[in-house]
Amino acid sequence: MDAARLKQSWSLVAAHGDQVPLYFYSTLFLAHPETRQMFPTNMAGQRDRLVTALAHIVTNVDQVDRLVGFLQDLGADHRKFAVRAEHYPAVGEALVATLQHFLADQWTEELAQDWTAAYGLVAQVMIEAAQAAEAVNPPWWVAEIVAHERRAFDVAVLTLRPQYLLPFTAGQSIGVSHPSVRSWRYYSPANAPRADGTLELHVRAAPGGAVSSRLVYGSAVGDQVHLAAPVGDRLTLWSAGSSDLLLLASGTGWAPVKALVEQVAAEGSRRRVDLYVGARSRSELYDTDAIDKFASSYPWLTVTYVIGVDPQRPGEFVQVADRALTDADWRSRHVYVCGSDEMVSYSVQALGRAGYHAGQVHHEGFGKHWYGPAWRTAVEQASSPDNLGGVR
Secondary structure, three states: OOHHHHHHHHHHHHOOOOHHHHHHHHHHHHHOHHHHHHOOOOOHHHOOHHHHHHHHHHHOOOOHHHHHHHHHHHHHHHHHHOOOHHHHHHHHHHHHHHHHHHHHHHOOHHHHHHHHHHHHHHHHHHHHHHHHHHOOOOOOEEEEEEEEEEEEOOEEEEEEEEOOOOOOOOOOEEEEEOOOOOOOEEEOOOOOOOOOOOEEEEEEOOOOOHHHHHHHHOOOOOOEEEEOOOEOOOOOOHHHOOOOEEEEEEHHHHHHHHHHHHHHHHHOOOOOEEEEEEEOOHHHOOOHHHHHHHHHHOOOEEEEEEEOEOOOOOOOEOOHHHHHHHHOOOOOOEEEEEOOHHHHHHHHHHHHHOOOOHHHEEOOOOOOEOOOOOOOOOOOEOOOOOOOEOOO
């Protein structure tokens, strides 16, 4: 298998843009209509995900350790889509047909062998990981909504009680699906693990977001949802050791940060924690009671609210990171950043310019949460009409 040849051929195919996933899905569904049920009814949001997924795999095809770990997580997670071992050959056929179509006369027997071998390894790793996961966790958990509070027109705070304990670590994300919506979205619980096993989700309904809209507007106490195994470790406290922390949050990005504060409290450590919570206006601060209770209960926690729009200074917007960097030098601390893609991107760049190194700045990747079978997504995240609860 020639990695350079794979990368070069993929770059030629990817240049065709939206036509690539369109051809792939058409080929897959026509030849194997049984696979259609694994995908959302509305495929509009899938156009860029196949290209992004394959680009990630091909780019890392010569970095085996990184790719194998990623594929193992993906294979185990995809059990919630009812993906079985017999589905993988169908996807491989559609992939090879798509590559051959767009490469046309540049398609060779050597490329066919390279791509077939590469896909075979991908499928093998994912299938074995899914089989191993069967002995550890179910494909998904059923949970009941035991509390549903509308905190704003488009924001709801839900408390869920899984039928069986769902183990997770503060800062991880959990897949959520409503039985009436054939799609999954990932949300970061807004709490550290509790003795009663309940989870708190902060959900903002996004335009066109089937899952988020259903959770905010179309759900009530007593309804059931499905939950997938937790994923991700970028926002957990493991890599921060016992360091003091600087937490920057905006919007529903407050959710995983809230979980981290609870985790620090549960540890009983001697950390110092400074928390900056941003919003465009005070009316957008939807969880101030909890924030203020934390501030009054924990002497090691300092809270600063950052209101972006100042009526006295029209045209200006105060960024959370700028306010924090103005207040003090935090370079001895680990920094956690959670908010919209724009907020996270701006904050990470501002911290970098101020001398903070990448190893001390923790955040989810921008637009990188993936929500579906590997051939339509890739890791955990992709651009989506739904907000990534707790991160966007």
